[in-house]
Amino acid sequence: MANPYLKDDAPGGGVDPATAAEAVCARHGNDPAALLEILHELQHDIGCTPQAALPAIANALNISRAEVHGVVSFYHDFHETPGGRITVKICRAEACQSMGALKLIEAICRRNGIALGETSADKRITIEPVYCLGNCALSPAAMVNGRLHGRLDETRLQAAIDGAAT
Amino acid sequence: MSIKVYVPRDSAALSVGADEVATRIAREAETRGLDIRVVRNGSRGMLWLEPLVEVEHDGKRLAYGPVATGDVASLFEAGFLEGGDHALAHGVTEEIPYFANQERLTFARVGVIDPLDLADYEAHGGLKGLRKALAMKPGEVVEEVVESGLRGRGGAGFPTGIKWRTVAGLPEDQKYICCNADEGDSGTFADRMIMEGDPSCLIEGMVIAGIAAGATEGYIYIRSEYPDAIATMKAAIRGWEEAGLLGDSVDGSGHAFRLFVRTGAGAYICGEESSMLESIEGKRGTVRTKPPIPAIAGLFGKPTVVNNVLSLASVPVILSEGAAFYKDYGMGRSRGTQPFQIAGNVKNGGLVEKAFGISLRELIEGFGGGTASGRPFRTAQLGGPLGAYVSEDMLDLPADYEALAEGGAMLGHGGIVVFDDTVDMAEMARFAFEFCQIESCGKCTPCRVGAVRGKETVEKILAGIDVAANIALVEDLCDTMTDGSLCAMGGLTPMPVRSAIRLFPEDFDRAPSAVAAE
Ligand SMILES: Cc1cc2nc3c(=O)[nH]c(=O)nc-3n(C[C@H](O)[C@H](O)[C@H](O)COP(=O)(O)O)c2cc1C
Ligand code: SF4
Ligand code: FES
Numbered sequence: 001m002a003n004p005y006l007k008d009d010a011p012g013g014g015v016d017p018a019t020a021a022e023a024v025c026a027r028h029g030n031d032p033a034a035l036l037e038i039l040h041e042l043q044h045d046i047g048c049t050p051q052a053a054l055p056a057i058a059n060a061l062n063i064s065r066a067e068v069h070g071v072v073s074f075y076h077d078f079h080e081t082p083g084g085r086i087t088v089k090i091c092r093a094e095a096c097q098s099m100g101a102l103k104l105i106e107a108i109c110r111r112n113g114i115a116l117g118e119t120s121a122d123k124r125i126t127i128e129p130v131y132c133l134g135n136c137a138l139s140p141a142a143m144v145n146g147r148l149h150g151r152l153d154e155t156r157l158q159a160a161i162d163g164a165a166t
Numbered sequence: 167m168s169i170k171v172y173v174p175r176d177s178a179a180l181s182v183g184a185d186e187v188a189t190r191i192a193r194e195a196e197t198r199g200l201d202i203r204v205v206r207n208g209s210r211g212m213l214w215l216e217p218l219v220e221v222e223h224d225g226k227r228l229a230y231g232p233v234a235t236g237d238v239a240s241l242f243e244a245g246f247l248e249g250g251d252h253a254l255a256h257g258v259t260e261e262i263p264y265f266a267n268q269e270r271l272t273f274a275r276v277g278v279i280d281p282l283d284l285a286d287y288e289a290h291g292g293l294k295g296l297r298k299a300l301a302m303k304p305g306e307v308v309e310e311v312v313e314s315g316l317r318g319r320g321g322a323g324f325p326t327g328i329k330w331r332t333v334a335g336l337p338e339d340q341k342y343i344c345c346n347a348d349e350g351d352s353g354t355f356a357d358r359m360i361m362e363g364d365p366s367c368l369i370e371g372m373v374i375a376g377i378a379a380g381a382t383e384g385y386i387y388i389r390s391e392y393p394d395a396i397a398t399m400k401a402a403i404r405g406w407e408e409a410g411l412l413g414d415s416v417d418g419s420g421h422a423f424r425l426f427v428r429t430g431a432g433a434y435i436c437g438e439e440s441s442m443l444e445s446i447e448g449k450r451g452t453v454r455t456k457p458p459i460p461a462i463a464g465l466f467g468k469p470t471v472v473n474n475v476l477s478l479a480s481v482p483v484i485l486s487e488g489a490a491f492y493k494d495y496g497m498g499r500s501r502g503t504q505p506f507q508i509a510g511n512v513k514n515g516g517l518v519e520k521a522f523g524i525s526l527r528e529l530i531e532g533f534g535g536g537t538a539s540g541r542p543f544r545t546a547q548l549g550g551p552l553g554a555y556v557s558e559d560m561l562d563l564p565a566d567y568e569a570l571a572e573g574g575a576m577l578g579h580g581g582i583v584v585f586d587d588t589v590d591m592a593e594m595a596r597f598a599f600e601f602c603q604i605e606s607c608g609k610c611t612p613c614r615v616g617a618v619r620g621k622e623t624v625e626k627i628l629a630g631i632d633v634a635a636n637i638a639l640v641e642d643l644c645d646t647m648t649d650g651s652l653c654a655m656g657g658l659t660p661m662p663v664r665s666a667i668r669l670f671p672e673d674f675d676r677a678p679s680a681v682a683a684e
Contacts, residue, residue, distance in 0.1 A: 036445065067449075074452075136510060137507070138216070139509070
């Protein structure tokens, strides 16, 4: 899956965030109601929804910059800076807690040398909390680069992480 | 003729390796020169058996599970394609007690059909409800749903037909049907299973709602945590469009109906209906002040039906079999069936659709088989993070909106999260406040500030500081949040907190020394 915008070295692979944002907005007919879809796509394309892209979005959708910023900052999904190459979203909601999710989180964070919610300095991995992935009968659950995993323990989750790295 | 082998594509099944199993089965059959067809169905809902592989043999489907890739060769050796016996064999799927003892109306096709095969859908009773609705007057469709007694499955339990009647009665040209597929409650996955396992059923329910209420556009708001459901819904909508079942003239009827998918962005509060509408409009998910209710001024200010996935997906069977048929299930004012979701520390977790009135004990012990850990049961949280915890001696309560409310609990979206005796209820109370703090939309003070103060105060209790005074303070805070919050996020966070304090006071009785010694 070659993504023209995504390169390993620089966030956005050197593509100007404003240019990328304009392209995404145009794909959605510059419809302000599509703002969430636009932000999702932008994040998919350049790895994040950076400040530098917001004026271009505001302009294209004919809404204020404050409104765009308000939306970006409201939703947990949108990030101003790109995360690691591997993103682990690990569930810490009640059903997963009942099956030891908090211990799993602690163990997996320690093993990968970062705290929950952080990205490693080498940009290899981000581990963030989520609240339910809809896999509550097969807890604990986590999502690794968009792929859902269930019945996890430390070994299985680390295997999924290592598998995503290759 | 090739032998049909079913391997689910439901994301719970995928999360434990269903894709790899499907690939391995196909490859194994090829090397052995066997003619099979692998169908990717939804899940039967017996999630502890996933990946659950089924083989069609003598007109019946035989179940094998949980199948790991390493089991595939031995399944072939055992002749599973001809129903051969194996350590993972469970016999005829529909005769497995967990499945056989259910009453599947809304979930009738989930796990049975290929979710994206419209012919399969129709062969299993799909489109019958829509065709009946098209032959009726819109007002009659509304009354059929009113008559069925269907109440909203998203949590509040408001009668669905009454909501439709309000929207139908307004003169505006533009009206909307919005499906709430934000399913953020821990312990719930029924919406996801419908969207991944029988997406056409939801679409059919929405089209019927559109005809009934006079709406020509619908939106499905799906949380971003559900990428598979989003992809399946979009593919199913395309299938309906190509078949002429969505568009300018639904099935040649002259009724127009178009459907769009919108993706959430990781905000629990966007499951609250007005916050969801804001989000669909591309805005921050801040809760709107009511009135006006969405039925009067909803999406883009227009009359809007907002319904949960399960409410809408129950509509086709109500239309096809009639209100009386549906209403015949259930008890008291809770009519029909509820897809319960048994989750957490439970041996046989999964989806159990039963008529209202079944006891919590039957669900947790009968279907669920007790805890997964094998340790004693301590509590279950009903109805998601804003729902109450219940104790062992409450398990004989029937699952019914009113009976549970009387018992100080709520059914919510039908999720049941089981905990064994290792759970620390003071910790769960702390978490309830923390969750509210993380997910509050910030619009009103009791919720925004109360959550933070509540969390801090329970932390003091956990540390054994002024325990009695701090419990009193938590109770006070709970009063303020219950009375002063604009929506149920702040308004119901006291539910889990208070039930924990009331039912498990021993967990709050912290001695300072005990904590210091840890
Ligand atoms: C904080 C909060 C979260 C909610 N989350 C959901 C949800 O995820 N799905 C849902 O259908 N309803 C949810 N609701 C209830 C909705 O506001 C609304 O009552 C429901 O969508 C109406 O549909 P129904 O009548 O078919 O249940 C939530 C309510 C609150 C206060
Ligand atoms: S109770 Fe909480 S979530 Fe609801 S409107 Fe108030 S601040 Fe927002
Ligand atoms: S609570 Fe973790 S997946 Fe639902």
